Amino acid sequence: MAGGAVTRFAPSPTGPLHLGHAYAALVADARGQMLLRIEDIDRARCKPEWEAAIFEDLRWLGLRWPAPVMRQSDRQAVYAQALAKLEAMGVTYRCACSRGDIRAALSAPQEGAAMIGPDGPVYPGLCRDKGIAAPDAAIRLDMARAMALLGQISFDDSGQDHAGRHLKTAPELIETIGDIALARRDLGTSYHLSVVVDDAAQGITEVTRGADLFEATAIHVVLQRLLGLPTPAYHHHRLIRDDQGKRLAKRDDARALAKYRAEGATPQDIRHILGI
CATH class of the missing domain: 3.40.50.620 (HUPs)
Structure with a gap:
């Protein structure tokens, strides 16, 4: 399927994207044409600022996607x-x-x-x-x-x-x-x-x-x-895990992409950390 597939990355805007999200997005992009979907059906937890941060993080990683972006709330x-x-x-x-x-x-x-x-x-x-x-x-x-x-x-x-x-x-x-x-x-x-x-x-x-x-x-x-x-x-x-083998979650702010970026990391550094 690689190359000719239509894939998607579908995050929920309920917190910062972390290394696990980066890996999922990069895998989707590598295997075909990646579409972006915002899964925001839980309106009580989803915030506009987190959606804006998703776009910023993905663009920083070098990813692009067709417009318009699908939103589940619509x-x-x-x-x-x-x-x-x-x-x-x-x-x-x-x-x-x-x-x-x-x-x-x-x-x-x-x-x-x-x-x-x-x-x-x-x-x-x-x-x-x-x-x-x-x-x-x-x-x-x-x-x-x-x-x-x-x-x-x-x-x-x-x-x-x-x-x-x-x-x-x-x-x-x-x-x-x-x-x-x-x-x-x-x-x-x-x-x-x-x-x-x-x-x-x-x-x-x-x-x-x-x-x-x-x-x-x-x-x-x-x-x-x-x-x-x-x-x-x-x-x-595969899942991206912490040093104790636990799957990353949005509460793991120490591994948020925005923090890596603020500390001077490059997109290539993120790929290296993820083993890509």
Whole structure:
């Protein structure tokens, strides 16, 4: 896929870009035509100054991208259309559970150890058959009904640790992923739904991202198949970690690109640090 792919870098403007972001952006740029997308559905945490800093950091690294830049905050109507299509297919239901309700259900002695999926503990299905109609409730994917329609799914990955074709069956996805949230009452969408809809809208042919998102890929392929959207190739690359082996996060300001730049580092220095 390298060279001819359409890739994307999709940061959230909730803090400074760090070395891990730099690596992800450089990988996306090296493997094809990189598009930029601002994932700002969480309006309470996203700030204009962080978005401006993203542009500054990426330009300093020497990266360029076509205009206009897609912003998820502009696309709520598109996500609502996707949700409506899934609802018409009968593969969603409304969920009124709080986080406390879910924790309590999973901690019951008869439940045993909770299965941990890409979104954390697998939802125990408390609202699946309740017929909740509240318009402000969360919306969940009924994985069993979805997989009854699809049978199984597959996708291709070229990342070092996940190279090859991956086949996922209905029993596996029901057990290990379960009924994930497609829309939260406070956001109107979710990462999983918006990323699938936006990748298709931007014509992304290869998704490059960190290996920590590999397990979420099955969710995205399920949604692609249900919505009639193309499944891109995937390239899950290595993560950039600190000296203790911990994955970098935005709270790691000591590794923020802006601080490296302020201390006199060059873009080539950053590439050297990252092993590029």
